[in-house]
Amino acid sequence: MSDSDLRARLGALVDEARKSGDLVALETAWRELVSAATPVQGAIPQRFGIVGDSAKMRALFELLGKVAATDVSALILGETGTGKELVAKALHEHGKRKSKLFLAENCAAVPANLLESELFGHAKGSFTGAHVDRQGHFVAANGGTVFLDEIGDMPLSMQSKLLRVLQEGEVRPVGSNKMIKVDVRIVAATNKDLAAMCKQGTFREDLYFRLNVITLQLPPLRERTGDVPRLVHFFLEKLAGEMGREIGITGEAMAALEAWKWPGNVRELENVIRRAAVFAQGTIVPADLGAPIAPA
Numbered sequence: 001m002s003d004s005d006l007r008a009r010l011g012a013l014v015d016e017a018r019k020s021g022d023l024v025a026l027e028t029a030w031r032e033l034v035s036a037a038t039p040v041q042g043a044i045p046q047r048f049g050i051v052g053d054s055a056k057m058r059a060l061f062e063l064l065g066k067v068a069a070t071d072v073s074a075l076i077l078g079e080t081g082t083g084k085e086l087v088a089k090a091l092h093e094h095g096k097r098k099s100k101l102f103l104a105e106n107c108a109a110v111p112a113n114l115l116e117s118e119l120f121g122h123a124k125g126s127f128t129g130a131h132v133d134r135q136g137h138f139v140a141a142n143g144g145t146v147f148l149d150e151i152g153d154m155p156l157s158m159q160s161k162l163l164r165v166l167q168e169g170e171v172r173p174v175g176s177n178k179m180i181k182v183d184v185r186i187v188a189a190t191n192k193d194l195a196a197m198c199k200q201g202t203f204r205e206d207l208y209f210r211l212n213v214i215t216l217q218l219p220p221l222r223e224r225t226g227d228v229p230r231l232v233h234f235f236l237e238k239l240a241g242e243m244g245r246e247i248g249i250t251g252e253a254m255a256a257l258e259a260w261k262w263p264g265n266v267r268e269l270e271n272v273i274r275r276a277a278v279f280a281q282g283t284i285v286p287a288d289l290g291a292p293i294a295p296a
């Protein structure tokens, strides 16, 4: 049903409700109209727990399946909110190491000296506050995967130490003289241009080559033709579960979402739907999306 048919039908329903005062019947009919306007075609297409069926996402899923089955280091690139962490987890969950740990470290969020102890562990007494020996991620996730998120923010001094670990397959906890053999798969992610950083001297080229055996490039949402409605329905279903009530969306509101460029990608879309669901009275209409997505 087109938006103008929908509006005409709604107008008739409003007139009827005014006469009869039957608001429950009006709401029921309105819900039916909305689901006719934006039908969900069967199950929401997703692979590896990642929603999408656009040509770019299908190509990514194919590569992801192949890379998951191997043990090579993978570098995940993509703008903010495109799902880099989801892909990193999928590589682990669908690979040979899934029975072992997946441990993530955000290299941008931790100061350089702490990062070393987080990743490689430390010996008791090695610095103020180190009251006990502590295992780092590389030892704790032995046999599994270590995900180095925001690798472009890793300080150069730490990059050298990481490279040594990758080359030698063993770590030395801070303040210890004992080397520990480790077998971890490394998956790294960034939204920075590492090749450009290598040219500028802010990222080690040898480490870049080591991490970048395979690149998984996540397309921005604006390039995933047809995926916005799929993601919208996915998030609406998720929210219905959380809020304990169904939430619909009109064709006009969906069109406004499809026209938006999504600089914050899937995360931005999820936040917009979450906020709109709070304002919506059962069904999301353009006004619930707010400016600039649906200017009044």
Ligand SMILES: Nc1ncnc2c1ncn2[C@@H]1O[C@H](COP(=O)(O)OP(=O)(O)OP(=O)(O)O)[C@@H](O)[C@H]1O
Binding pocket: 049, 050, 051, 052, 078, 079, 080, 081, 082, 083, 084, 085, 086, 087, 191, 234, 266, 267, 270
């Ligand atoms: N294709 C998708 N299907 C379902 N959920 C998705 C999809 N892509 C991303 N998400 C969800 O969007 C949010 C952002 O994803 P994620 O954290 O993996 O992005 P990111 O690329 O790591 O972002 P950042 O660069 O900001 O760290 C998460 O809540 C994630 O579950």
Ligand SMILES: [Mg+2]
Binding pocket: 084, 085, 149
């Ligand atoms: Mg992330």
